[in-house]
Amino acid sequence: MKILRNGKIWAFVLPSLIGVTLFFFIPAAASLFYAFTDAGGRFIWFANFADIITNPVFQLATRNSLWFIAISVPLNMIISFLLAMLLQNLKHRKIFAVIFMLPLVIPSGSIVFFWNTLFADNGAINGLLLRMGAETVPWFTTNWSFAIIIMVFLFKNIGFNMVLFMAGLSLIPKDYYEAAKIEGAKSFATFRHITFIYIMPTSFLVLMMSIINSFRIFREIYLLYGPYPHQSVYMLQHFMNNQFLFANMQRLSVTAILLSAATIVLVIAVFRGQRKISDTFS
Amino acid sequence: MAEVIFDGIYKRYPNGVEAVRDFDLEIADGEFLVIVGPSGCGKSTALRMVAGLEEISGGRLFIGGQLVNDVLPRDRDVAMVFQNYALYPHMTVYNNMAFGLKMRKVHKKEIDRRVKEAAEMLDISELLDRKPKTLSGGQRQRVAMGRALVREPKVFLMDEPLSNLDTKLRAQMRAEIAKLHQRLSTTFIYVTHDQVEAMTLGSRIVVMQDGIIQQIDSPINLYNKPANIFVAGFIGSPPMNFLESCALPWLDLPEHVILGIRPENIALNPPNSANSVNAQIEHVELLGAETFLHLNLAGNVIIARAEAGIGHKMGDELTIGIDPQKIIQFDKSSGKALEIEGVRP
Amino acid sequence: MRLAIVVAVAVLSLIPVAFIISNSFMSDGEAAARYTSKITPESSFGFIYNNIHYMDMGFVPDVISLSAWRLILAQDPTHLRFLWNSLILAIPIVLGQLIIAPLAAYGLERAKSKHKEKFFFAYIIIMLLPMQALLVPHFIMAEFLGISGNYAAIIFPAIFATFGVFLIRQQMKGFRKEIIEAAAIDGAKELQIFLRIVLPNIKPTLVALAVLTFAEAWNIVDQAVVFIRDPYQMPLSVHLSTGLAGNMGIVFALSTLLMLPALIIFIYGQDDLSEGVIK
Numbered sequence: 001m002k003i004l005r006n007g008k009i010w011a012f013v014l015p016s017l018i019g020v021t022l023f024f025f026i027p028a029a030a031s032l033f034y035a036f037t038d039a040g041g042r043f044i045w046f047a048n049f050a051d052i053i054t055n056p057v058f059q060l061a062t063r064n065s066l067w068f069i070a071i072s073v074p075l076n077m078i079i080s081f082l083l084a085m086l087l088q089n090l091k092h093r094k095i096f097a098v099i100f101m102l103p104l105v106i107p108s109g110s111i112v113f114f115w116n117t118l119f120a121d122n123g124a125i126n127g128l129l130l131r132m133g134a135e136t137v138p139w140f141t142t143n144w145s146f147a148i149i150i151m152v153f154l155f156k157n158i159g160f161n162m163v164l165f166m167a168g169l170s171l172i173p174k175d176y177y178e179a180a181k182i183e184g185a186k187s188f189a190t191f192r193h194i195t196f197i198y199i200m201p202t203s204f205l206v207l208m209m210s211i212i213n214s215f216r217i218f219r220e221i222y223l224l225y226g227p228y229p230h231q232s233v234y235m236l237q238h239f240m241n242n243q244f245l246f247a248n249m250q251r252l253s254v255t256a257i258l259l260s261a262a263t264i265v266l267v268i269a270v271f272r273g274q275r276k277i278s279d280t281f282s
Numbered sequence: 283m284a285e286v287i288f289d290g291i292y293k294r295y296p297n298g299v300e301a302v303r304d305f306d307l308e309i310a311d312g313e314f315l316v317i318v319g320p321s322g323c324g325k326s327t328a329l330r331m332v333a334g335l336e337e338i339s340g341g342r343l344f345i346g347g348q349l350v351n352d353v354l355p356r357d358r359d360v361a362m363v364f365q366n367y368a369l370y371p372h373m374t375v376y377n378n379m380a381f382g383l384k385m386r387k388v389h390k391k392e393i394d395r396r397v398k399e400a401a402e403m404l405d406i407s408e409l410l411d412r413k414p415k416t417l418s419g420g421q422r423q424r425v426a427m428g429r430a431l432v433r434e435p436k437v438f439l440m441d442e443p444l445s446n447l448d449t450k451l452r453a454q455m456r457a458e459i460a461k462l463h464q465r466l467s468t469t470f471i472y473v474t475h476d477q478v479e480a481m482t483l484g485s486r487i488v489v490m491q492d493g494i495i496q497q498i499d500s501p502i503n504l505y506n507k508p509a510n511i512f513v514a515g516f517i518g519s520p521p522m523n524f525l526e527s528c529a530l531p532w533l534d535l536p537e538h539v540i541l542g543i544r545p546e547n548i549a550l551n552p553p554n555s556a557n558s559v560n561a562q563i564e565h566v567e568l569l570g571a572e573t574f575l576h577l578n579l580a581g582n583v584i585i586a587r588a589e590a591g592i593g594h595k596m597g598d599e600l601t602i603g604i605d606p607q608k609i610i611q612f613d614k615s616s617g618k619a620l621e622i623e624g625v626r627p
Numbered sequence: 628m629r630l631a632i633v634v635a636v637a638v639l640s641l642i643p644v645a646f647i648i649s650n651s652f653m654s655d656g657e658a659a660a661r662y663t664s665k666i667t668p669e670s671s672f673g674f675i676y677n678n679i680h681y682m683d684m685g686f687v688p689d690v691i692s693l694s695a696w697r698l699i700l701a702q703d704p705t706h707l708r709f710l711w712n713s714l715i716l717a718i719p720i721v722l723g724q725l726i727i728a729p730l731a732a733y734g735l736e737r738a739k740s741k742h743k744e745k746f747f748f749a750y751i752i753i754m755l756l757p758m759q760a761l762l763v764p765h766f767i768m769a770e771f772l773g774i775s776g777n778y779a780a781i782i783f784p785a786i787f788a789t790f791g792v793f794l795i796r797q798q799m800k801g802f803r804k805e806i807i808e809a810a811a812i813d814g815a816k817e818l819q820i821f822l823r824i825v826l827p828n829i830k831p832t833l834v835a836l837a838v839l840t841f842a843e844a845w846n847i848v849d850q851a852v853v854f855i856r857d858p859y860q861m862p863l864s865v866h867l868s869t870g871l872a873g874n875m876g877i878v879f880a881l882s883t884l885l886m887l888p889a890l891i892i893f894i895y896g897q898d899d900l901s902e903g904v905i906k
Contacts, residue, residue: 008817012734016727017746019787024753027764027771087633098897099637102644105842105893109867110882114643117682122664127674127681159640167905202905205797208755212790215757219848223868237849240759244766244853256760263755267748335808356814368805372827381823382813433813 028260031253039250052254060231061239068146068235072153072217073210077203080158084165085195093166100159108219111156115224119148140225146232149224153217161206168202169195197278204274211266284346284436284469285311286332292340293327293493301327303493305341314463314470316484320516321475324493326441329473333362333439346436356385361430362439365446367422369414369429375401376410379429393432400431403462420451427462440472444479456482477517481505489513507610511617514542514610520574522610523548523584532557533606539620542610545574548586552603563598577602644886646686651883654692655876661685662875695880705859706866706877710884713862716778716851717844717888720785724840725833728791733821735792736799737807747796750789758849766853780854785844791836794904798832799825801906835903838896845889 038044052058090096103111118125119139126136139148172195180190218237225233227242236259243251291305302324309315317325330336331343334355343350350358361382369378376397383393401407404424414422423443430438443459444452460483463470474480480487481501489496489504489512497509508514514522523543527535535541552558564583565576573588579602586602588594611620650658660667661683666675674681699706735743753761761784769780802825810820826833851865861869863885867878893900 009734009738010740012730012817012821013738013743013746014734016731016787016789016792019727019783020750020753020789023768023784023787024761024764025749027767030767031763083632083636086629090629090633094898096633096637097901098894099640101893101897101900102640102890105838105889106643107842107846107864107885107889108848109846109864110647110886111643112868113878113882114646117646117662117684120682122679122681124682124684127676127683130676130681131674155639159636162636163901164905167901171905205904208751208793211755216843218757218759219846222848237757237759240762241849241852244759244762249763249767252763252766256756256763259760260752260756263752267751267755333808333812335811355808355811356816358812360812362809362812364805364809366803366805368803368809370806370810370824370828381810381815385814385816385819429809429813 028256031249031256034249034253035257037250048250048254049258052251052258057234058236058239058255061234061236064146064232064234065236068149068233069211069214072150072214073207075150076154076157076161076210077206079154080161080206081165081199081203083158083162084169087162088166088169090166097163097166100163102159103156104160106156108223111152112220112223115148115152115220141230143230143232145225145230149217149221149233152220152224153214156217156220157210157213161210164206164209165199165202168199171202172198200274200278204270207270285309285313285344286437286469286471287344288328288341289344290341291328291331291338291343293324293331293336294339301493302331305495307488307495307498309469309471311469312467314460314472314483314485315488316472316474316480316486317488317490318474318477318480318484318516319490319496323490325473325475325488325490327493328490329362329439329441329471332358332437332471333360334358359435360437360439361433361435362441363426363430363443365442367414367426367446369422369425371414374411374413375406375417375425375428378414378425379432382429382433396432396434397428400428403431404428404458419447420455423447423451423455427459431462431466435468437469437471438466440470442474443472445474445476452479459483477519481517489516491516507619508542509619511540511542511612514612514619518544520545520585520587523582524612525579525582525584529580529582530559530604532559533609535611538614540612540614540617542612543584543604544608545585545587547605547608548577548584549603549605550575550586550588550592551600554603555601556603557606558601558603560599561602563594563596563600566594566596644890646684647879647882647886649686649688650879651695652691652693653688653695653879654690655694655698657689657692658695658875658879695877699877699880699884706863706881706884708859709861709863709866712860713845713847713864713885714888716781716847716862717841719782720844721837721840723782723786724788724791725837727786728836729795729826729829729833730821731792732795732799733825736796737817747792750792754789754793762849762853765850769854775854776856777854778860781847781850785840785847785850788840791840794836795829795832798829798903798906802828829903831899831903831906833903834896834899835901838892838900841892842889845885 035048036043036045038047087096117123120126121136121138121140123139125139129136137144139145176194176198177190180194185193215237218235221229221233221235222238222241227238228234229238236255240252240255243255286309288305288307291302292300293302294300305328317328319325327336331338332345334350334353338351345358345360370381373381379397379400380393383396388396397410398407401410404427406421406424406428409417409421409425414425417425423446426443440459444455447455456479472479472483481504484501486498487501487504488498491512497504497513499507504513504517508517508522511524515524523545525541525543527533527537527539527541530541559579561577561579561584563575564578567574567576568590571590573590573592573594575586575588575594577584577586594600612618613620653661664679666678666680674683735747765780765784766775769775774780774783806824807820810824815823846864847862848864848868851862855861863881867881867885
């Protein structure tokens with residue numbers, strides 16, 4: 001019976017599994033082949049990897065991407081969580097939730113005109129600065145460009161994540177807080193032992209979506225700055241995009257493999273961390 | 283309508299835990315069988331194996347003469363009432379009850395007839411258009427019963443169906459379930475941890491512990507002739523008192539014997555002083571109709587049942603008499619009841 | 628204080644949308660004059676410094692004009708063609724996701740095999756990888772299947788994207804096992820349980836997935852650039868950013884056109900969006 005039933009249940013997964021195998025697993029194996037061979041198909045061990053890792057452009061792109069994730073994801077989670085805490089019992093919550101989530105669905109192609117109007121060299125902000133007697137700032141061609149994409153990212157994601165956190169907070173049963181109050185817990189202790197613990201599943205989801213969206217913000221970067229932006233915002237995606245132009249399968253494969261490996265490490269770390277946090281605090 | 287036969291049934295989990303061991307039981311057609319035991323004793327697992335929700339690791343299971351080990355739940359023609367009711371949240375009460383019949387391609391008119399009849403029987407006719415979310419616990423319970431009822435199954439399975447109700451409602455539903463069984467005379471298998479439910483509902487009761495059947499018997503026999511210390515202690519409230527044999531020195535019994543005495547078999551300040559001993563009241567529980575006295579008898583605490591209104595006070599000394607005929611003896615090491623009727627002094 | 632923050636966040640969220648939509652009603656000349664760096668007779672009223680005209684960001688057109696809309700909707704219908712391209716890409720992706728992902732999530736949640744978590748782990752990795760890393764395998768497969776250059780090269784990988792499986796499975800974990808068991812005893816086959824019991828109860832999640840998938844599919848840029856060679860086959864999102872060469876007169880109308888379907892679907896599904904993700 002076990003085999004029969006399990007077999008049937010796998011039929012549900014099958015369509016997805018076929019697609020994933022076709023478009024992810026098999027070509028991923030193929031890209032392993034590219035990664036270890038040269039353009040002529042000769043096996044060359046880790047030469048491609050060495051070539052990529054020592055490539056200063058790759059190093060720059062990796063550094064930028066890591067910085068971007070390391071800053072934008074936590075910042076996004078902290079701000080949206082704090083806002084959610086603050087606005088938890090808001091009146092007319094539904095209407096505000098719609099407004100807060102709006103930026104998420106504005107297509108990159110539309111929103112960039114807004115940012116461009118603000119920050120271009122002859123943009124509205126520089127115009128304003130001049131009128132106030134200050135100097136203009138070349139926003140897109142200095143380190144400011146990094147700050148701007150952080151802002152663009154936060155703008156797009158905070159509202160949605162805040163609404164998710166609000167939904168998560170509203171799921172925590174009220175009697176937990178009442179019990180803590182009766183036991184005389186201080187507000188920080190209540191936060192640490194109740195809010196923090198029970199918001200974990202929500203945080204996990206928000207974290208996942210933040211990471212995904214931190215990669216997706218590349219579209220805005222690309223549309224704002226073009227294929228060769230200031231070096232502070234030259235991301236791994238730029239690096240790969242430009243390799244696509246040359247159809248350099250070796251470099252592309254190696255980069256994709258390195259990215260996947262890093263993601264695997266990250267996911268394992270997040271899973272472990274989540275388990276550890278719930279173990280130590282609960 | 284069908285009999286259910288467990289033939290050496292085992293349930294082993296991949297981690298090696300055995301939830302049910304060597305389960306042998308024949309349930310007659312139309313019988314109301316109750317499986318009772320503490321949580322984690324394997325009673326629900328046994329029931330779920332009948333439903334087809336748990337695989338059977340060993341042994342054979344028959345429903346109505348058919349071997350069903352490999353039969354899917356939907357083909358077993360059983361109905362089940364779950365502890366948390368498991369109503370379909372998105373369906374109205376009517377559709378909840380009709381779903382099983384729709385799945386079995388019963389004719390629409392027949393579905394309508396059966397649902398309305400069952401609703402009438404359970405007094406939920408006005409609720410048919412409501413969603414489960416809007417119902418009270420008691421109403422949900424009735425809907426869950428109705429959903430099983432309309433199916434007219436061979437066997438009714440009930441997994442702690444009353445545990446989520448308050449005491450008053452529970453007593454009421456208990457009576458209704460008993461009536462329902464009388465009316466349908468279908469086989470019922472009913473799992474509970476509540477020995478009162480077991481005693482009042484079951485025509486036979488299976489007591490389980492740690493995956494093993496401890497005793498199968500009628501309610502009255504379970505009470506009067508428990509097979510071992512576990513059953514003796516589990517059935518009855520307040521529970522049976524257990525004493526080392528040396529606590530009642532006049533009985534002159536060997537040391538390996540444990541004595542079991544029901545609280546109602548302890549006579550307080552008996553007229554003749556034979557078979558009596560002094561004890562001190564440690565605690566008095568007033569229940570209105572009766573009173574439970576927690577007595578200190580040479581270091582052992584035992585509970586005695588007393589009439590209400592006598593005015594026992596904490597700290598009072600009294601003599602208690604124990605009828606040797608009503609003492610049950612157990613073997614200390616195995617826990618098994620010894621085959622002796624009472625005790626000859 | 629709280630109210631101030633709420634209003635501030637709300638206003639910030641609304642400004643770009645308001646800006647884009649209101650500017651789409653500017654006359655061709657006004658938009659061109661406002662958002663150019665050159666000094667022209669029209670723009671000479673604006674702020675000029677060192678021979679550069681600074682953008683004059685405005686929310687209220689001087690004259691409300693439908694000229695931009697008339698241009699993209701009637702006079703030059705090539706723009707609509709790009710809208711059509713976007714629809715042909717996005718609709719199959721959303722529909723495909725809505726079929727494939729719930730099935731897979733249900734199967735993975737119900738399967739008893741120990742290996743299922745390994746598959747799920749792989750799904751999570753795939754879901755987290757940036758599009759560029761995924762484009763490598765997609766590109767290899769598209770070349771192999773000979774669909775490179777077709778919409779199929781974009782649509783199929785997007786249908787099999789794993790985020791939906793992750794999201795729905797996460798929701799199914801909160802679904803009572805007993806309800807599924809009750810349906811199994813009631814005589815429902817596995818597919819009937821899925822269709823008649825599970826799906827209706829995760830409707831908010833399906834709506835949320837549809838909204839998020841549509842927003843993503845509507846926003847396709849990278850994939851199109853890699854796979855599509857014919858500029859007339861590009862989706863509106865790419866056309867808007869590459870094909871206009873600074874024709875500010877219609878940029879805002881086209882931006883609004885691009886935004887509208889996403890907004891409509893969002894507003895239709897907003898009720899379920901947060902509930903569907905967190906429950």
